[in-house]
Amino acid sequence: EPEVTQTPSHQVTQMGQEVILRCVPISNHLYFYWYRQILGQKVEFLVSFYNNEISEKSEIFDDQFSVERPDGSNFTLKIRSTKLEDSAMYFCASKLALDADTQYFGPGTRLTVL
Amino acid sequence: GQQVMQIPQYQHVQEGEDFTTYCNSSTTLSNIQWYKQRPGGHPVFLIQLVKSGEVKKQKRLTFQFGEAKKNSSLHITATQTTDVGTYFCAVTGGGADGLTFGKGTHLIIQP
Known part of the structure; x- marks a missing residue:
């Protein structure tokens, strides 16, 4: 069964450094998402992406965040200058079509900012 | 945006x-979804409810959507150790919109 994959599984970085989290959505899916989950808390929506542009973003997704689909398979989340409070699990998700019910989540990248 | 309270x-x-876990909203929802997250895992879609008063079953799991489409519940009959995890409800405005998750209910099973 096709899966969303994410790399790396764990990223440790120093405060102020840039990080890029990578995702490979399911190949025929058209809608892509990033979520984060601070340890022990709920999953929070960051951004949705379709047709090479952002469809929707939350208040969390400020100027420090950006997303990109650099080629036909990868979908990346960049945090320009990480803060301690960016430490969280970041999940990528994809959806087949506009009217599809299911978002398929990747295994996540655990980001630790020191 | 839409918010859901989960208890x-x-x-x-x-x-x-x-x-049983419950989700409530102060506004009428267009739909509600349920996800399960195993410890250390990622959210996995269980079901979507759309219609007023809808009831859906998956083996030992029963999902309900209230008549007013402001609340929903997930009921598990005769829990097993494999049911351990966090169950989240989530809502979306549809289309490309992201999901707004409830805070989740952590199910802990004592053998």
């Missing part, structure tokens, strides 16, 4: 007992 936050049950 309880934690639920301890003996294996074999039933479990």
